[in-house]
Amino acid sequence: MTNFPVEKIRADFPILAELIRNKPLVYLDNAASCQKPQAVIDSIVHLYSHDYANVHRGVHTLSVRSTDKFEGARTKVKDFINAASEKEIIFVRGATEAINLVAQTYGKANIKAGDEILITAMEHHSNIVPWQMLCEQTGAILKVAPINLQGELIYDEFEKLISDKTKLVSVVHMSNALGTINPVKDIIAAAHAKNIPVLLDGAQAIPHMAVDVQDLDCDFYVFSGHKLYAPSGIGVLYGKQALLEAMPPYQGGGDMIRKVTFEETEYNVLPYKFEAGTPNIADVVGLGAAIDYLNAIGMDKIAAYEAELLDYATEKAQQIKGLRIIGEAGHKGAILAFVLDRIHPHDIGTMLDSLGIAIRAGHHCAMPVMDFFEVPATARASFAMYNTKEEIDVLMKGIQSLIEVFG
Amino acid sequence: MFDDLRDLYQEVIFDHNRNPRNFRVMDNADRKVEGFNPLCGDRLTLYLKMDGNTITDASFQGSGCAISTASVSLMTEIVKGKTEQEAEDLFKKFHEMTTGKDEQINLEAVGKLAVLAGVREYPARVKCATLAWHTLDAALKNEQKSISTE
Numbered sequence A: 001m002t003n004f005p006v007e008k009i010r011a012d013f014p015i016l017a018e019l020i021r022n023k024p025l026v027y028l029d030n031a032a033s034c035q036k037p038q039a040v041i042d043s044i045v046h047l048y049s050h051d052y053a054n055v056h057r058g059v060h061t062l063s064v065r066s067t068d069k070f071e072g073a074r075t076k077v078k079d080f081i082n083a084a085s086e087k088e089i090i091f092v093r094g095a096t097e098a099i100n101l102v103a104q105t106y107g108k109a110n111i112k113a114g115d116e117i118l119i120t121a122m123e124h125h126s127n128i129v130p131w132q133m134l135c136e137q138t139g140a141i142l143k144v145a146p147i148n149l150q151g152e153l154i155y156d157e158f159e160k161l162i163s164d165k166t167k168l169v170s171v172v173h174m175s176n177a178l179g180t181i182n183p184v185k186d187i188i189a190a191a192h193a194k195n196i197p198v199l200l201d202g203a204q205a206i207p208h209m210a211v212d213v214q215d216l217d218c219d220f221y222v223f224s225g226h227k228l229y230a231p232s233g234i235g236v237l238y239g240k241q242a243l244l245e246a247m248p249p250y251q252g253g254g255d256m257i258r259k260v261t262f263e264e265t266e267y268n269v270l271p272y273k274f275e276a277g278t279p280n281i282a283d284v285v286g287l288g289a290a291i292d293y294l295n296a297i298g299m300d301k302i303a304a305y306e307a308e309l310l311d312y313a314t315e316k317a318q319q320i321k322g323l324r325i326i327g328e329a330g331h332k333g334a335i336l337a338f339v340l341d342r343i344h345p346h347d348i349g350t351m352l353d354s355l356g357i358a359i360r361a362g363h364h365c366a367m368p369v370m371d372f373f374e375v376p377a378t379a380r381a382s383f384a385m386y387n388t389k390e391e392i393d394v395l396m397k398g399i400q401s402l403i404e405v406f407g
Numbered sequence B: 001m002f003d004d005l006r007d008l009y010q011e012v013i014f015d016h017n018r019n020p021r022n023f024r025v026m027d028n029a030d031r032k033v034e035g036f037n038p039l040c041g042d043r044l045t046l047y048l049k050m051d052g053n054t055i056t057d058a059s060f061q062g063s064g065c066a067i068s069t070a071s072v073s074l075m076t077e078i079v080k081g082k083t084e085q086e087a088e089d090l091f092k093k094f095h096e097m098t099t100g101k102d103e104q105i106n107l108e109a110v111g112k113l114a115v116l117a118g119v120r121e122y123p124a125r126v127k128c129a130t131l132a133w134h135t136l137d138a139a140l141k142n143e144q145k146s147i148s149t150e
């Protein structure tokens, strides 16, 4: 393949040397969570070993060092997604918390009974349930734009669903169940033509492509660190500054205030207004280290390499009799979801595990997608920059063999 | 190639998966209960025909993995002719076999259900095997509703 340094990258991920059931690990569950490079692991060890204290609170040396690292990571995130300012980068637990934050602050302040929130039929539960909760609280209505049998958004239908009542559009950038990459620029332009803000769920897109929030012109962008080679428990809400300024705070507590008396509280400036309490300091630092690591490789190179992996895997999968790919969008990220005739995905998952191959079997937190394709579940191989063609061969050989065993 | 899995996927399991027994709707059922495992999407409907407290017929419909299909298929065979109490006792022994400690396990007591003992080594799959029995339990307690293993 195009001289992508995959062997060098693999050597940076200690877990890839693990033996699973006495066989070399073939880790193809990256859409659920990615493995971590040594640099990320070391950054956390180093912080706790040398620089750790609470942030934003003390004048002592360690607090200053810890704060510098923490805020330095915020700048890295800002640059990574090309936000205009650090004020637009809010640290949260993950994509899920970010969406809930927007629903409970922006949503509660701006969305009223009879208003509409528009999503698509391929959303992860985390981009469905927070809006259903908001609808329950406010009397707003959730509208769902349909998908076709390739797993693509039916764009015309989506456009038709944008109305004067629509107050927010919230769509997945890249689907975790199907791999589909949505035409987000068109979506954003169409929504903005009616002054409707757009939230992009970037949980899957972020590890696979360069994301530029100013170029996209999205109003909110959310993602989780753990799918970006960073630790679990940390994620990002990007919001345009003017929107964030106008939003009420999310949780109350320390760090998010400027002045507190028993009569009134003055909220802190952005981004701290949305970061109540002691933050997840170490994992923020780990996220910064992951971004450094990715920048050194280059997101465009990663995207090109993964596209080759996906093409290779798709071609091989299509040759297997009885295998049906779920999600065949023209524009797709490195996810191969499939079902096999008369073999349940859970059996596929267990059988492949016995060969050291980790895939996901289930509904992938997208039950409406399963209903649409009339399958109870799918098997999903999801690729990362450290996967190889040889691993895909191991996967395909495993699938062939288990089909034989099931007979 | 799948040598490690021989304990889990015994030939009997493949056989019941390919040709599930008592796989039909029962129009005159006395009990009908749905079982659902939200984790994997397995769904089954269990039908029972009762004579007093004796199960005279059992059948099912639904889709699931090989373990869950084989488990419910075997169950419908084995509970026919059993009283409610006998079926509940068997459930208890089956439950011990799939989740219990080694010393509690009595493979003879469960007869041909012993082929499912292998799931003990696969915690992620235990629920596949027990869904059928939880559904039966609900049917015997006459809970005419959906049951879920979660």
Ligand SMILES: Cc1ncc(COP(=O)(O)O)c(C=O)c1O
Pocket (backbone or CB within 6 Å): A031, A032, A093, A094, A095, A096, A097, A124, A126, A127, A172, A174, A175, A176, A201, A203, A204, A224, A226, A365
């Ligand atoms: C598309 C998409 N959105 C949101 C999420 C939620 O991410 P998290 O569980 O890290 O909050 C996921 C994770 O699976 C996802 O794939």
